[in-house]
Amino acid sequence: MKRSIAILIIFSVIIGCLSSTTNSKVYANEVAPAAITTNEIEPNNTDAQAQEIYSDYTIYGNVTRTSTTYDIYDTFCIVSEITGTANFWVGDFPASIDINIVVYDEDATIVEGSSGTGTQRYISIPVVKGTLYYATVCLDSSSSNGISSTYTFRTRMFPTSYSYYGQYPLQGFNTNNLTNYGWINSDGIYCSLEDLITDAGCFMCSFAMVLDNMSKQTTTQRYDYRTNTSGYLLPDPYTVTLANVNFTSPIYNSTYNKYCYPTSNPVSYNSLPQLTGHFGATASVLYLSQYSAEQKAEILTYYLSENPEGIIAGYSTSSNTHAIVFASTTYEIPSNYSPPVAQPASSVHEDGLLMGSYISEESIAHSESIIRNRALSPFSNTTVYGSQFIVYDPVNGAAGVSFDRTWTGTEMGWDALQRIIIFD
Numbered sequence: 001m002k003r004s005i006a007i008l009i010i011f012s013v014i015i016g017c018l019s020s021t022t023n024s025k026v027y028a029n030e031v032a033p034a035a036i037t038t039n040e041i042e043p044n045n046t047d048a049q050a051q052e053i054y055s056d057y058t059i060y061g062n063v064t065r066t067s068t069t070y071d072i073y074d075t076f077c078i079v080s081e082i083t084g085t086a087n088f089w090v091g092d093f094p095a096s097i098d099i100n101i102v103v104y105d106e107d108a109t110i111v112e113g114s115s116g117t118g119t120q121r122y123i124s125i126p127v128v129k130g131t132l133y134y135a136t137v138c139l140d141s142s143s144s145n146g147i148s149s150t151y152t153f154r155t156r157m158f159p160t161s162y163s164y165y166g167q168y169p170l171q172g173f174n175t176n177n178l179t180n181y182g183w184i185n186s187d188g189i190y191c192s193l194e195d196l197i198t199d200a201g202c203f204m205c206s207f208a209m210v211l212d213n214m215s216k217q218t219t220t221q222r223y224d225y226r227t228n229t230s231g232y233l234l235p236d237p238y239t240v241t242l243a244n245v246n247f248t249s250p251i252y253n254s255t256y257n258k259y260c261y262p263t264s265n266p267v268s269y270n271s272l273p274q275l276t277g278h279f280g281a282t283a284s285v286l287y288l289s290q291y292s293a294e295q296k297a298e299i300l301t302y303y304l305s306e307n308p309e310g311i312i313a314g315y316s317t318s319s320n321t322h323a324i325v326f327a328s329t330t331y332e333i334p335s336n337y338s339p340p341v342a343q344p345a346s347s348v349h350e351d352g353l354l355m356g357s358y359i360s361e362e363s364i365a366h367s368e369s370i371i372r373n374r375a376l377s378p379f380s381n382t383t384v385y386g387s388q389f390i391v392y393d394p395v396n397g398a399a400g401v402s403f404d405r406t407w408t409g410t411e412m413g414w415d416a417l418q419r420i421i422i423f424d
Contacts, residue, residue: 036305038335040074040153047134050077055157056305056328057335063099063139064148072139076153080127082308083215084159088135091120092152098140099151106132127157129215158308162327163212164392164399165205165237168198171397173208173236176226181250181259183266190256193266197237201267204237204244205394206312206323207275210423211235213309216279222247225259235279241266243278272345276423284342284422291340293414297385301331302339303422310392312421315412324408325392326420327400331385342422383409 036054040061044051053059053076064071080086088101101114101121111133114121127133137153165172178194185191197204217232222242224233233239245266250259269275272283286303288296303311310325386404393399393406403409 036302036335036337037332042071044075045071045073046075047077050075050134052076053078053155054305055081055155055308057155058332059153060150061137061153062148062150063137065139065145066148067145069148072141074137074153076135076137076155078133078135078155078157080129080131080133080157081306082127082157082159082213083129084127084157084308086125086127086133087154087156088114088123088125089120089154090114090137090151093119093149095119097147097149099149100138100140101153102136102138104134104136106134126160158328159213162310162392162400163209165208165212165394166397166399167201167205167237167394168396170194170198173238174226175238178226178238181225181261183261183263184253184256185265190253190258190260191265192258193238193241196265196267197241200265201237201241202321202323202394203269203312203314204240204267206325206392207269207421207423208235208237208240209325209392210310210312211240211276211279211281214281214423216281218243218278219280225250240275240279243275244269246274247278272421276345281423283345284424285345285419286340286342286422287419289418293384296414296417297329297331297388298333298337299339300326300389300420301329301333302337303342303420304329307422307424309423312423313391313417314419314421315408315416316418317412317416320412322395322408322412324394324398324406326389326403327392328390329388331388342420345421383413385414 036056037058038060040059041051043049051059051074055078059076061074062071063074088103090099090101093099095118099121101123102110103112103123103125104110112123112125114123135155137151139147139149163172175194178197179192182190182192182196212235217234218239220232221230222233222239223230224239226238233242245261245263248261248263250261252258253260264270272285276283286299288299291299300311300313304326308328310327313324313326315322315324383404386409387402389403390400391398391403391406391408393401393408395407398406
């Protein structure tokens with residue numbers, strides 16, 4: 001055990017003298033009940049007894065001080081999945097009772113403490129990926145006997161800002177010189193990387209968003225043809241495309257006076273283990289075609305609670321494919337929810353396993369009517385559970401909007417959600 005209860009007693013006396021300066025209106029969007037919901041599990045009074053939680057959790061608990069019961073500390077532990085921000089909130093208790101939060105690291109160094117009166121407390125701190133943090137909900141130790149109260153405790157971790165890369169319009173990354181590099185399709189037509197990413201780069205954009213949220217970079221130094229420099233490349237739709245073709249060097253084509261990759265369409269992803277491996281990550285895939293909309297929402301909620309950097313969602317119909325990133329949710333599932341298990345990604349093109357009538361991204365490349373329809377289609381706002389999920393859609397600059405405010409939610413919905421891809 002890293003620290004004694006005495007440390008918390010001293011600290012709670014100190015913070016009991018402070019006043020709260022946090023505006024309660026700030027709380028709603030950042031700690032609204034969401035994702036995993038559960039009750040506290042006793043005993044959880046010390047570090048050794050700390051209840052493990054994840055990046056998006058709601059806990060219902062109770063603290064008590066009577067002549068026979070002294071349960072004024074509930075301790076939880078969490079390992080940050082990202083480098084970014086962690087929000088801790090406790091509320092839904094009477095204003096007459098002084099309940100606080102103390103957050104500290106595994107060396108018992110106090111990181112932050114809440115204070116004041118009212119019905120809620122809030123802490124927001126920077127966190128580092130892979131670091132263990134403890135959060136203790138505590139009843140003021142100076143409280144008199146005869147006090148017992150329930151409370152709601154929320155945790156939420158997220159990158160300081162979510163990365164966004166757009167395919168239509170191209171957005172968020174350096175596109176210099178991309179017209180001079182590309183691919184010659186089966187009809188002998190030159191397609192530049194700029195056009196390919198615009199018309200069919202949803203997977204490359206989505207992969208790049210999540211990898212960037214994970215603070216990844218290439219494991220070895222690579223050449224960037226946009227800047228004519230070498231170095232450890234950060235994820236963006238261009239560098240992820242290069243990883244997709246295994247950083248194969250382009251070959252000069254005198255007919256077009258362009259440099260062409262001697263592969264299939266560079267933006268049609270092939271080996272996920274190869275692609276993610278270049279950035280020091282791994283990929284798992286879970287196929288969802290047999291599940292209902294409600295079950296898909298539950299599955300996404302579970303995996304988002306463990307992967308705040310985002311989950312890639314792949315959509316397929318008989319004539320179209322698309323990919324977006326799910327970033328957060330206010331959908332709730334219980335802590336005893338048991339999800340289907342994602343499996344390590346295959347070395348083959350994952351979409352090739354999806355359906356016999358699958359139409360690849362190559363077949364819609366340069367079909368601007370499709371991509372423009374994605375941007376111009378009206379939103380129905382009737383997608384079930386759509387308002388409860390925040391997504392980043394590479395089309396139409398849809399960054400950090402609810403699922404039902406995207407072309408994907410309106411035109412494809414839950415039925416076309418065929419698989420999710422998780423990066424670790």
